[in-house]
Amino acid sequence: MRVCVIGTGYVGLVTGVCLAHIGHQVICVDNNQEKVALMQSGKSPIYEPGLSEIMQSAMTAGKLEFTTNINNAIANSQILFIAVGTPVLPTGESDTRYVEAVARSIGLAINGKYKVIVNKSTVPIGSGDWVRQIINSEIEQRNLDQAPQFDVVSNPEFLREGSAIYDTFNPDRIVLGGNSKQAIDLMQQLYQPIVDRAIPPIDSLAELSNQTIPVVVTDLSSAETIKYAANSFLATKISFVNELANICDRVGADITQVAQGIGLDSRIGSKFLQAGIGWGGSCFPKDVSALVHTADDYGYDAELLKATVEVNTNQRLLAVEKLQQVLKILKGKTIGLLGLTFKPNTDDLRDAPAINIIQELKRLGAKVKAYDPLIQSAQHHPVLSTINLEKTPETLVEDCDALVLVTDWQEFQSWDYIQLAKLMNTPIIIDGRNYLNLDTMTAAGFHYIGIGRPTASNSFVTKRLQKNNTITVSNQVA
Numbered sequence: 001m002r003v004c005v006i007g008t009g010y011v012g013l014v015t016g017v018c019l020a021h022i023g024h025q026v027i028c029v030d031n032n033q034e035k036v037a038l039m040q041s042g043k044s045p046i047y048e049p050g051l052s053e054i055m056q057s058a059m060t061a062g063k064l065e066f067t068t069n070i071n072n073a074i075a076n077s078q079i080l081f082i083a084v085g086t087p088v089l090p091t092g093e094s095d096t097r098y099v100e101a102v103a104r105s106i107g108l109a110i111n112g113k114y115k116v117i118v119n120k121s122t123v124p125i126g127s128g129d130w131v132r133q134i135i136n137s138e139i140e141q142r143n144l145d146q147a148p149q150f151d152v153v154s155n156p157e158f159l160r161e162g163s164a165i166y167d168t169f170n171p172d173r174i175v176l177g178g179n180s181k182q183a184i185d186l187m188q189q190l191y192q193p194i195v196d197r198a199i200p201p202i203d204s205l206a207e208l209s210n211q212t213i214p215v216v217v218t219d220l221s222s223a224e225t226i227k228y229a230a231n232s233f234l235a236t237k238i239s240f241v242n243e244l245a246n247i248c249d250r251v252g253a254d255i256t257q258v259a260q261g262i263g264l265d266s267r268i269g270s271k272f273l274q275a276g277i278g279w280g281g282s283c284f285p286k287d288v289s290a291l292v293h294t295a296d297d298y299g300y301d302a303e304l305l306k307a308t309v310e311v312n313t314n315q316r317l318l319a320v321e322k323l324q325q326v327l328k329i330l331k332g333k334t335i336g337l338l339g340l341t342f343k344p345n346t347d348d349l350r351d352a353p354a355i356n357i358i359q360e361l362k363r364l365g366a367k368v369k370a371y372d373p374l375i376q377s378a379q380h381h382p383v384l385s386t387i388n389l390e391k392t393p394e395t396l397v398e399d400c401d402a403l404v405l406v407t408d409w410q411e412f413q414s415w416d417y418i419q420l421a422k423l424m425n426t427p428i429i430i431d432g433r434n435y436l437n438l439d440t441m442t443a444a445g446f447h448y449i450g451i452g453r454p455t456a457s458n459s460f461v462t463k464r465l466q467k468n469n470t471i472t473v474s475n476q477v478a
Ligand code: NAD
Pocket: 006, 007, 008, 009, 010, 011, 012, 029, 030, 031, 032, 035, 083, 084, 085, 086, 098, 101, 102, 120, 121, 122, 123, 157, 158, 159, 160, 161, 282, 283
């Protein structure tokens, strides 16, 4: 089938590349010329495991191309995906201006045979009808003899950054929302190779499961709601376990044991039960906020979702609070961050907890250093120009008074912490993801502090801290 994907970010590019890989003829459109030039040269503008490999092979096979010419791409395709960003506005609602601009472009260029317009972007409930209306109003102004025929389908995306290719070929479900049988039938045809597991092999991809992929067909607004409901549930589950971790911290229980104990209950499940310094990224914060806003529009106060957000906002600064508990004064101290991205295997810094932690540490007068395997230059985010970005574990920890593990990148498991401890002023680590082994870190000489876990103090560090704090107190008295 001939497919056009408009917007080549984390979702659009992955969708386009994967559809080309299963044999469709795909044209990806973006209004960012630099990005398009990069993709035309066979390079991916984003980091996603396996993406470059299948992108290049689909291009070589003549199945995938990139353009800034939206009119030609629309005119020559049967299925048109809208996959542009829907960031959050200061009011909490979704900024739908990019979706609107694309819908207008479709209305201006649509012609020929029947087309399906697919809302892949996460859009406020009711947007399917809104997109149809915008396209129709543009068509009307063209005074055509025969109006082009089309339907709008909602096809929310559930991929996880960092495993986006695997998730696209191995989805838990495919959701198709719409009122037209013709459109839903075409969408089912589009995804049939994925449902049938007829996917040409990819070297770098983990083996796909053999489980049946359910296709859930709904009306438009239910499909739109499913996306918000899924992300809000997952965010709430994390906020729940984080709240529990804070209680564990106070009563002396260990959240990792508690999570294991409750996660084995099949009604609860063990996924998304890892306590830490909170959720972030480009989806959870804006999607929960958009659902709260929608509820508000309809006179409903979504109290549980508001609490989910509030718990998360506080959780992000828990690492700073723990630093204050152990180091007391942060002014003049040097703190090293392990990881910056909101989760491993992505270069995405959108709404990452690291940003809030950096801002708070700077506000309190600390010097901040950071090491992230993928973020090596300040151009990724303005706040990075206020810190030292380090390229090795040794330069990161050198002269640090404490470390904070912000992202659970796998390479942090294999660092030589015995050597690193020796390079620090005080070998203290706040493990914001409960990712490192408490006993190993203690044996390496660290004073290890997790989230919701009892702390095994290292006597050497404790003595050094006591000495430093005594000096501080006596200075103050003097
Ligand atoms: P993104 O910001 O990474 O990419 C959006 C792309 O659209 C950019 O390349 C931009 O240049 C392009 N664009 C904007 N306006 C355009 C226009 N008029 N014409 C052509 N191109 C245009 O966004 P993303 O992370 O891929 O997210 C896209 C949508 O998918 C959002 O609604 C998001 O909520 C949803 N979503 C994202 C994820 C995720 O993990 N990132 C997962 C599920 C759903």
